[in-house]
Amino acid sequence: MSNCISYPGKSYLLLLLILLFSCSPKVVDFVNSRSNFNSYGSYLVVNFKANQTDISEEGRKILSEIEQNIHLEMNRRSYRPLNANPDLVVRYELISNQAIKTQQNNYGYSPYSTFPSQNYVTVRAVLESALLIEITDVKTKKLVWQASVDMDKYTRKSKQEEIIKDAVTNLFDTYLYRANSNAPDESLISAK
Template identity: 30%
Template sequence: MKKIFKFTPVVILLSLLTISCDTVRVASDYDHEANFDSYNSFAFFKPGIDKAEISDLDKKRIMRAIETSMTQKGFEKSKNPDLLVSIFTKTNENINIYQNNPGWGYGWGWSPWYWNSGFNTVNRTSDGTLYIDLIDAKTKELVWQGMGTAALAEKVSKKQERINEIVFKILEKYPPELK
């Protein structure tokens, strides 16, 4: 029974880490003067996308996810668009050290002792922040920006799935709820 109580905090901690890695934190902002009902088509803004400091493969993954999401929202990809889509990214590596020292203390009697059967767990994760900018094609002004921060997929086979999730969560905020 004692062993169960010793490892309960570790299990809870690992569960919280797993849950927190799955979440995507999103936010958005927009130009209150923009007429979002007038936007029906989009194209990618190549000069902006070229500046994003990620691999070309990840750029393609992000662009595929954006195209899918925008199409699902009723937008048409066009050579003469209403909106230009640009992206930029930031990454942050997190190093967390968790200490579990369940068996330490001092001895009784004449001989003090110290015993530690604990262990340290080092966890490295990379968080990425993706910004999606929607720019009015006529005025060349930013009208909407969405941002999503999440843990990045480590396995190549999971990258597209994770990028899809991040992009879809960001674009859920578009169009803004106008008041």
């Protein structure tokens, strides 16, 4: 008998796993392994754009939600928020760009037809965005950790709060250091 017995259920399970992982947002991250993580116990959150007077009310709400979720993740890692003399600065930025997507469709073309073919061009504007979070050592001014995620994968979520929470959580799933500890802690990865 052969050890290579094929089960139809295994094929379906493998296909399902491939689909699940291909739909999840791709996080790009960097951890500076030379950082002295056991010396970090406090942090300050800042936005890339310090002047928020030109940001709409809806935009300020989004930034506030991002900050709240950053605080939750840092608290989960036992870091203390400090406004003066923190060990780390957690900087975030929501980067967005409007892209124009065009699609050309040819309908009705046939070499045997006496009618001319019809071309339809569809043009649509698409908002592309990404969330970037980085942590910097205040004393050395060196980057400790950085992660970004393409927010377009989150468009299936219905609520803005869920989108932001999931994005921030996915980013912090790559930052596995508790306050004052050099040892990565795998238990900090959220259950999905």
